[in-house]
Amino acid sequence: MARVIVDVMLKPEILDPQGQAIARALPRLGFTGVTDVRQGKRFELQLDGPADEAALAQVRKMAETLLANTVIEDFAIRVED
Amino acid sequence: MARVIVDVMLKPEILDPQGQAIARALPRLGFTGVTDVRQGKRFELQLDGPADEAALAQVRKMAETLLANTVIEDFAIRVED
Amino acid sequence: MTLDTVERAAQTPDEPQPYAELGMKDDEYQRVREILGRRPTSAELAIYSVMWSEHCSYKSSKVHLRQFATKAPKCDALLVGMGENAGVVDIGDGWAVTFKIESHNHPSYVEPHQGAATGVGGIVRDILSMGARPIAVMDSLRFGGADQPDTKRVLPGVVEGISSYGNCLGLPNIGGEVVFDPCYIGNPLVNALCVGLLRKDQIKLATAPGPGNKVVLFGARTGADGIGGASVLASATFDEESQAKRPAVQVGDPFMEKLLIECCLELFQAGVVVGIQDLGAAGISCATTEMAAKGAGGMRIDLNLVPLRDPTLRPEEILMSESQERMMAIVAPDDVPAFLAICEKWDVPATVIGEVTDTGRLVMTWDGEVIVDIPPGTAANEGPVYERPLREPAGQAALNADGPERLPRPADLRETLLTLLGSPNLASKEWVTSQYDRYVRGNTVLAQPADAGVLRIAEALPGAEPTTRGIALAVDGNGRYAKLDPYAGAQLALSEAYRNVAVTGARPLAVTNCLNFGSPEDPEVMWQFAEAVRGLADACQTLGVPVTGGNVSFYNQTGSTAIHPTPVVGVLGVIEDVSKRIRHGFTAPGLRVALLGE
Amino acid sequence: MSARVGVVTFPGTLDDQDAARALRLAGAEVVPLWHAERDLKGVDAVFLPGGFSYGDYLRCGAIARFAPIMEELIPAAKSGLPVLGTCNGFQILCEAHLLPGALTRNQNLHYICRDQRIRVENTRTAWTCDFEPGQELLLPIKHGEGRYVADEETLAELEREGRVVFRYAGGNPNGSLNDIAGITNEAGNIVGLMPHPEHAVEELTGAPSVDGRGFFTSILKRLVNA
Numbered sequence: 001m002a003r004v005i006v007d008v009m010l011k012p013e014i015l016d017p018q019g020q021a022i023a024r025a026l027p028r029l030g031f032t033g034v035t036d037v038r039q040g041k042r043f044e045l046q047l048d049g050p051a052d053e054a055a056l057a058q059v060r061k062m063a064e065t066l067l068a069n070t071v072i073e074d075f076a077i078r079v080e081d
Numbered sequence: 082m083a084r085v086i087v088d089v090m091l092k093p094e095i096l097d098p099q100g101q102a103i104a105r106a107l108p109r110l111g112f113t114g115v116t117d118v119r120q121g122k123r124f125e126l127q128l129d130g131p132a133d134e135a136a137l138a139q140v141r142k143m144a145e146t147l148l149a150n151t152v153i154e155d156f157a158i159r160v161e162d
Numbered sequence: 163m164t165l166d167t168v169e170r171a172a173q174t175p176d177e178p179q180p181y182a183e184l185g186m187k188d189d190e191y192q193r194v195r196e197i198l199g200r201r202p203t204s205a206e207l208a209i210y211s212v213m214w215s216e217h218c219s220y221k222s223s224k225v226h227l228r229q230f231a232t233k234a235p236k237c238d239a240l241l242v243g244m245g246e247n248a249g250v251v252d253i254g255d256g257w258a259v260t261f262k263i264e265s266h267n268h269p270s271y272v273e274p275h276q277g278a279a280t281g282v283g284g285i286v287r288d289i290l291s292m293g294a295r296p297i298a299v300m301d302s303l304r305f306g307g308a309d310q311p312d313t314k315r316v317l318p319g320v321v322e323g324i325s326s327y328g329n330c331l332g333l334p335n336i337g338g339e340v341v342f343d344p345c346y347i348g349n350p351l352v353n354a355l356c357v358g359l360l361r362k363d364q365i366k367l368a369t370a371p372g373p374g375n376k377v378v379l380f381g382a383r384t385g386a387d388g389i390g391g392a393s394v395l396a397s398a399t400f401d402e403e404s405q406a407k408r409p410a411v412q413v414g415d416p417f418m419e420k421l422l423i424e425c426c427l428e429l430f431q432a433g434v435v436v437g438i439q440d441l442g443a444a445g446i447s448c449a450t451t452e453m454a455a456k457g458a459g460g461m462r463i464d465l466n467l468v469p470l471r472d473p474t475l476r477p478e479e480i481l482m483s484e485s486q487e488r489m490m491a492i493v494a495p496d497d498v499p500a501f502l503a504i505c506e507k508w509d510v511p512a513t514v515i516g517e518v519t520d521t522g523r524l525v526m527t528w529d530g531e532v533i534v535d536i537p538p539g540t541a542a543n544e545g546p547v548y549e550r551p552l553r554e555p556a557g558q559a560a561l562n563a564d565g566p567e568r569l570p571r572p573a574d575l576r577e578t579l580l581t582l583l584g585s586p587n588l589a590s591k592e593w594v595t596s597q598y599d600r601y602v603r604g605n606t607v608l609a610q611p612a613d614a615g616v617l618r619i620a621e622a623l624p625g626a627e628p629t630t631r632g633i634a635l636a637v638d639g640n641g642r643y644a645k646l647d648p649y650a651g652a653q654l655a656l657s658e659a660y661r662n663v664a665v666t667g668a669r670p671l672a673v674t675n676c677l678n679f680g681s682p683e684d685p686e687v688m689w690q691f692a693e694a695v696r697g698l699a700d701a702c703q704t705l706g707v708p709v710t711g712g713n714v715s716f717y718n719q720t721g722s723t724a725i726h727p728t729p730v731v732g733v734l735g736v737i738e739d740v741s742k743r744i745r746h747g748f749t750a751p752g753l754r755v756a757l758l759g760e
Numbered sequence: 761m762s763a764r765v766g767v768v769t770f771p772g773t774l775d776d777q778d779a780a781r782a783l784r785l786a787g788a789e790v791v792p793l794w795h796a797e798r799d800l801k802g803v804d805a806v807f808l809p810g811g812f813s814y815g816d817y818l819r820c821g822a823i824a825r826f827a828p829i830m831e832e833l834i835p836a837a838k839s840g841l842p843v844l845g846t847c848n849g850f851q852i853l854c855e856a857h858l859l860p861g862a863l864t865r866n867q868n869l870h871y872i873c874r875d876q877r878i879r880v881e882n883t884r885t886a887w888t889c890d891f892e893p894g895q896e897l898l899l900p901i902k903h904g905e906g907r908y909v910a911d912e913e914t915l916a917e918l919e920r921e922g923r924v925v926f927r928y929a930g931g932n933p934n935g936s937l938n939d940i941a942g943i944t945n946e947a948g949n950i951v952g953l954m955p956h957p958e959h960a961v962e963e964l965t966g967a968p969s970v971d972g973r974g975f976f977t978s979i980l981k982r983l984v985n986a
C-alpha cells in the first residue's frame with residue numbers, strides 16, 4: 001500500500017517558459033525575493049504492495065518511459081511515508 | 082539562497098483525467114501493481130535569502146493566491162536542503 | 163579557457179581546430195583560412211560552420227534552385243522574390259501577402275512536441291520579419307505507417323506541438339496534410355506554412371544600412387538551445403554519433419512569440435525599424451552576417467551585451483545558439499528610446515548590442531577583445547557551392563515498368579471500397595484538425611474540410627482601407643508519385659495545390675515549396691532532387707505562377723535509406739470578392755453534377 | 761446614445777478583435793481596455809475575450825486575474841457592471857472568484873475546436889435576455905481546459921438558483937459537470953461560458969451560424985433600456 005512520488009523537472013539547460021512567466025509575474029503581485037521559478041510535474045503513485053526494490057525498479061522504468069520525457073526532463077523518485 | 086518547493090495537487094474529490102490516463106496506460110505498457118495515479122505540479126522557488134519564517138509566510142501567500150487555485154487544489158510547502 | 167582572439171589566431175596558425183566536428187570539410191576550412199589570411203578564431207569558425215552548413219547555405223541545392231528564377235514566368239505581382247525571408251506578392255488594392263513553408267523534420271523526430279512547435283514559431287517569425295502580420299498557418303505532415311510503434315510517439319506529439327504553439331499565437335490553422343507511409347518511420351516530415359498580410363508600401367527587409375544605426379536584439383534571452391544544431395541537427399544523418407552530441411532541444415515559448423508579434427507590429431507602425439531579421443537556425447551568426455552583408459557592409463557587436471538565460475555560455479555558443487523567439491532590428495539612434503519603450507510595453511526584453519559600420523567588416527568583441535573580424539558577405543553569401551553528381555536510381559526503370567495493369571482485379575468491390583475508406587491516408591483527419599483553432603481572428607472563410615483555406619483580408623489589419631478581397635491557400639505533395647517520377651511528381655504536387663486553390667474561386671498567383679529529400683551526397687537522391695526542381699520550375703512557367711521562396715530539407719533518411727522524395731508545394735491565390743467563394747461539397751439536392759477534365 | 765462596451769486585452773489575448781467586431785456589428789461603441797491600466801473608461805459593460813493570457817501558463821487565467829485592470833473590474837462587477845467572459849475570459853472570471861468553480865483540463869486531454877450545440881437555460885441575465893428559454897445555439901468551442909468543475913454544494917446552488925446559463929447539447933465535449941457550458945453570478949450581470957459567440961456573428965466567416973448575435977443584442981437592449 002505504499003505511495004511513491006515521482007518528481008519530473010525540465011533539465012536545467014532547457015527553457016521553462018511557464019516558470020519564467022511566473023517569475024515575471026511575482027514582482028507585479030508584490031512578491032519580492034524570488035530569483036527563479038521552475039515548474040515541473042509531480043506524480044503520486046499508489047502501489048498495491050510495498051515499495052520494495054522490485055517495485056521501485058518498476059517505477060523507475062515507468063518514469064523513464066512514460067512519466068518523464070528524458071530528452072528534456074529529469075526525474076526523481078521517493079517513497080512517501 | 083534557499084530553495085523552496087511548492088507541491089500542488091488536485092483535491093482528492095476532483096477528477097484528474099491526466100492521472101487517470103496514465104493509470105490506464107500503465108497495464109498496457111506491462112506495468113502492474115499501481116492502483117492509482119494523480120498528477121500535480123511542482124514549483125521550485127529560488128529565494129535570494131534564507132527560508133526563514135517571513136520568507137515562508139510570503140511563499141504561503143504566493144501559493145494561496147497564485148500557484149494553487151484553492152477552489153480545486155491543495156498545496157504543500159517545504160524547504161529543500 | 164583562454165579566449166581565442168583574432169590576435170591570438172594570427173599568432174597560432176597551426177593550432178588544430180574542430181572544423182570536422184562542426185561539419186566542415188577540409189577544403190571549406192581551407193577557404194576560410196584563405197578569406198581571412200589566417201586561421202579563424204573559434205568564434206569565427208562557429209560562424210562559418212553554421213553559415214556554410216547545408217541548412218543555411220543551400221550549397222548542394224543552389225545550382226538547381228536557380229531555375230526558379232531563370233524560368234520564372236513574368237509576373238507583375240511579385241514584389242519581393244526569392245532570397246529574402248519570404249516572398250511578397252501584390253494582391254491588389256494596395257495590399258500584399260507574404261507566405262512561405264519550412265521544414266522542421268529532424269527536431270520533430272528527436273522531440274516531436276517541441277520540434278513541431280518551434281517549426282511553427284520559426285516560420286511565423288520569417289513572415290513577421292517581412293513587416294507583415296501573420297494571419298494563418300498550415301501544416302503538411304508525414305509519418306511512418308499508422309500502425310508502426312514509433313508513430314504513436316511522434317504523431318500525437320507533433321500535432322500537440324503545432325496545436326499548442328499555433329493556437330497560443332492566435333493564428334488560425336486553415337489546412338494541411340497528414341500522410342502515412344512506412345518510408346517516414348525514422349524521419350517524419352513536419353512542414354509548416356505561414357501567411358502574412360501587409361500594406362504594399364510597408365515591406366521590411368533584413369538589411370543593416372546607415373552607419374551609426376544601432377543593432378537591437380529583442381525577445382527571449384539566449385540559452386544553450388540547439389547549440390550546434392544548425393550543422394549537427396539539420397545536416398547530419400541520425401547515426402549514433404550525432405545522437406551523442408545532441409544539443410539541448412529548442413523549447414518554444416509561444417507566449418513570448420505572441421508578444422513579439424504584437425510588439426513588432428507596433429514597432430513597424432511607429433516607423434522605428436530600419437531593417438529586421440528573425441533569429442532562426444544559426445541565430446546571431448546568421449542575423450549579423452546577413453544583415454551586415456546586405457546593408458552598409460559592416461557591423462560592430464559586443465557579445466557581452468547579449469542577455470543570457472545561461473550565464474556560463476561561451477561566445478562561440480552564443481553565436482550558434484538557436485534559442486527561439488528572438489529578433490534583431492536595425493534602429494536609428496534617435497529612435498532607440500521609442501523602440502525600447504514599445505518593447506517594454508509588451509514586456510519584451512530588448513538590448514542594444516552594437517552598431518552598423520561601413521568598414522566592410524563584422525567585428526565582435528568579448529571582454530573587450532576582438533574575437534571576430536570578418537567580411538560578413540563571405541559567411542552569408544559566398545559559401546561553397548556544389549555541383550553534386552547525379553545518377554538515376556538503379557531500380558527506377560523497373561519500378562515504373564511495374565504498372566497497375568499487373569495487379570489482380572479486385573473481386574469484391576465492396577470490400578475494396580471499405581478497405582480504402584478505412585485506410586489511414588483516406589480516413590478523416592479530424593482527429594488532427596480538431597486540435598487546431600481555425601476560427602481565431604475571425605477572418606476564416608474556409609478551412610478544413612475545404613480543399614483550400616480561404617481568408618477574408620479586409621479586417622485582418624485594423625485601420626487599413628476596406629477591400630472585398632480574399633486569399634486562398636493550399637499545400638500538397640505526394641512522395642509516392644515523386645518516387646516513381648520526381649519530375650512529374652513535383653508537377654503533380656503543384657497541380658493539386660493549384661486546383662485546390664482554383665476550386666474555391668480564387669486565381670492562383672504564386673508558389674512556395676519545401677523540398678524534403680535524402681542525402682545530397684547520394685547521387686541517386688541528388689538526381690531525384692534535380693528532377694523535382696526541374697519539374698516544378700517547368701510547371702510554374704507553364705502555369706504562370708512564380709516560386710516566391712521555400713526551403714530545402716536534405717538528409718531525411720534513416721541510415722542510408724532515404725525517404726521518398728517529397729516536394730511539398732504551397733499555392734497562394736487571390737479572390738476578388740471573397741463573399742463569392744465556392745464551398746466544396748454538394749450544397750443542395752437537385753443540382754447537376756459535372757465532371758471536368760479527362 | 762449607443763452603449764459603450766469595453767473589450768479587455770491582456771498579453772496573449774487573441775479574440776479581442778473578434779469581440780470588438782461582434783459588438784460593433786450589434787451597434788455598440790467599443791472601448792479598448794488595456795490590462796495594465798487601472799481604468800475602465802466609464803464603460804457600461806465589459807467583454808473579457810478569449811485567448812491565452814500569459815500563455816495560459818500556470819493555469820488559464822491565473823496570472824491575468826491579477827492585472828491592474830482587474831483591480832477596477834472586480835469591484836465594478838460585484839456592484840453590477842455587466843461582464844461577459846468567453847473561454848479564457850470565463851477562466852479569468854473563475855480565477856478572480858467572480859464566478860464559482862474552476863475550468864480544468866478537458867477530459868480527453870486534447871484541445872478541441874469544433875462547432876458545438878448549446879442550450880440556453882437562463883434568459884434573465886444581461887447577456888442572454890434576447891434568447892428564448894431552451895433555445896439551441898450553434899457556437900464554436902476551442903479550448904484545452906474547459907471542463908467545468910465545482911464542489912457539490914456549489915453545483916447544487918447553481919442548479920437551484922437557475923444559474924447554469926448554458927448547457928452542452930448533443931454531447932458533452934470536455935467532461936464538464938452537469939454538461940455546464942456557462943454560468944452566471946447571483947445578480948445575473950456576470951456571465952462566463954466556454955463557447956465563442958463572437959465567432960458566430962457573420963455569414964461569411966466563423967461558425968456556420970449567426971447565433972452569437974443574441975449575446976450582443978441582449979446586452980445592448982439591457983443597456984439602452986436601462
Ligand SMILES: Nc1ncnc2c1ncn2[C@@H]1O[C@H](COP(=O)(O)OP(=O)(O)O)[C@@H](O)[C@H]1O
Pocket residue numbers: 300301302303335336337338339340588589590591594595598609610611612613614
Ligand atoms: N495537418 C493538417 N493540418 C491542417 N489541416 C489539415 C491537415 N491535414 C488535413 N487537413 C485538412 O483536413 C481536410 C481533409 O484533408 P484530407 O483528408 O487530406 O482531404 P483531401 O484529400 O481532400 O485533401 C482538408 O481541409 C485539409 O486541409
